[in-house]
Ligand SMILES: Nc1ncnc2c1ncn2[C@@H]1O[C@H](COP(=O)(O)OP(=O)(O)OP(=O)(O)O)[C@@H](O)[C@H]1O
């Protein structure tokens with residue numbers, strides 16, 4: 001008997017008892033769907049977080065100093081010196097100040113992000129100017145009350161002509177000297193809803209201190225070396241690594257990737273258990289089916305079916321059951337992950353690999369768990385099978 | 390001339406705890422090509438046991454069995470399957486049709502296991518069904534047919550592969566006398582065409598029409614001869 005014949009027979013026997021076929025497949029359907037959903041969501045999530053981290057810059061080392069309790073401290077001048085002494089490693093440097101004061105123009109409040117930065121911050125963030133100029137060294141030196149705004153404020157508040165206008169931050173009037181090109185979608189709370197001012201001015205306006213320093217490295221391959229250079233310098237000052245922290249985006253991303261992968265494996269493993277249970281369900285029903293069809297097996301044997309003919313019929317039947325279950329599971333899983341992805345706002349389209357893998361696994365499980373009942377059927381003695389009531 | 394069926398001192402013994410049941414107790418039987426043999430005997434005498442051994446559906450506990458001159462008691466499962474497929478056609482009392490296959494598919498089954506192509510199978514199966522007069526029922530399922538029609542399907546199935554021996558275990562057991570008659574006439578016709586027929590029956594009037602009658606009691610042959618004297622003895 002040919003493969004095709006056996007396959008047709010299997011489909012027929014599935015169609016003949018739809019309710020049972022469905023219940024048999026349920027385990028596989030749930031298992032496959034769970035694997036697809038988990039893998040897709042985890043991959044979507046990893047992709048999303050990685051892209052957020054990458055946006056922060058993989059060429060940037062962010063240094064925070066917390067010198068409370070230390071005998072010595074470092075300030076912006078010390079780190080400027082370090083930066084200038086290592087011109088072959090670093091191409092830009094900027095202290096960062098986070099300002100939390102209210103942003104106001106013409107009695108309307110805005111929720112824009114306000115940051116104090118250096119004149120080189122443009123290079124670090126890869127910003128471009130739409131019009132006007134960026135913050136200059138002199139602005140920092142002389143605590144100038146100037147600022148550069150993102151495209152959101154320029155468009156929404158100033159109708160595209162923000163240059164020369166003012167904006168109030170924490171009650172201080174700042175003159176707008178430049179407008180940045182759009183980097184995001186110019187909407188509120190996006191990366192374009194932003195105000196940059198000289199870090200010196202920012203400390204005064206925000207009544208705060210420098211929160212971190214950004215070092216921009218020339219060559220991302222040398223980022224660990226650069227990290228060591230900064231680390232050595234700071235350790236030399238504090239004689240301890242308790243007072244500072246150097247954040248390397250790339251190593252963060254790597255760590256996170258690894259963590260997400262481990263988590264995906266664990267989750268898929270758990271989902272895999274339901275595939276196993278599904279396989280046992282198939283085996284159970286196949287055993288029942290073999291018993292029910294003992295007489296049929298006897299008839300087939302009396303007509304000249306060999307062991308392998310009977311074997312093939314039942315293995316293919318089990319394989320078909322789990323394959324059909326697998327396909328339903330894949331469709332269900334894909335639909336749910338795309339839906340959930342949209343809901344959370346990530347791209348959770350199942351990858352071809354996930355689909356191929358779960359399809360393969362489900363057929364494999366069907367064949368594996370169909371094997372035992374099938375060989376039981378094949379070994380039946382023809383006369384015993386024919387006499388079976 | 391070598392016999393087509395040659396049973397030599399065949400035993401089939403079932404052990405039921407302490408007791409042993411000798412369903413075949415030293416049976417020797419030769420059947421030649423073209424014979425029409427009726428096996429008769431009381432219920433439980435061992436007729437089916439003998440038939441199943443002849444049909445390679447069962448293996449004897451002891452003894453040798455030569456089919457077409459070949460020792461088949463030594464063959465393995467699949468080799469026996471091959472012989473059933475090529476040489477033997479079975480007709481059972483319970484028809485033994487597969488309920489979820491239609492008439493044509495049922496008749497095609499042995500041809501399927503013989504490895505014939507779809508076209509060839511359909512052609513041979515249709516021809517066999519024509520011979521039993523069921524050409525108009527190809528797509529019917531067994532439960533849509535009368536008992537007599539179902540038995541005719543099973544005869545067509547036994548015929549389809551053109552086996553040299555037809556084994557029928559009480560083929561008329563579940564049929565009324567008129568339909569039994571038709572089935573018997575059909576078997577006689579097949580015999581006239583050269584097929585060897587072995588038939589188990591309880592019905593004296595049917596056995597009386599066989600060329601040769603073998604009577605079994607307690608697993609032993611107690612009579613082997615022509616039909617006329619088989620029944621006057623009783
Ligand atoms: N699988 C078995 N296990 C034990 N005993 C068996 C088995 N099969 C048959 N027998 C015994 O062997 C004997 C012969 O059985 P068999 O079926 O050959 O009888 P039979 O002549 O065909 O009877 P009937 O006319 O009722 O069909 C009986 O006594 C039966 O109980």
Ligand SMILES: [Mg+2]
Nearest residue numbers: 436437438558
């Ligand atoms: Mg019997």
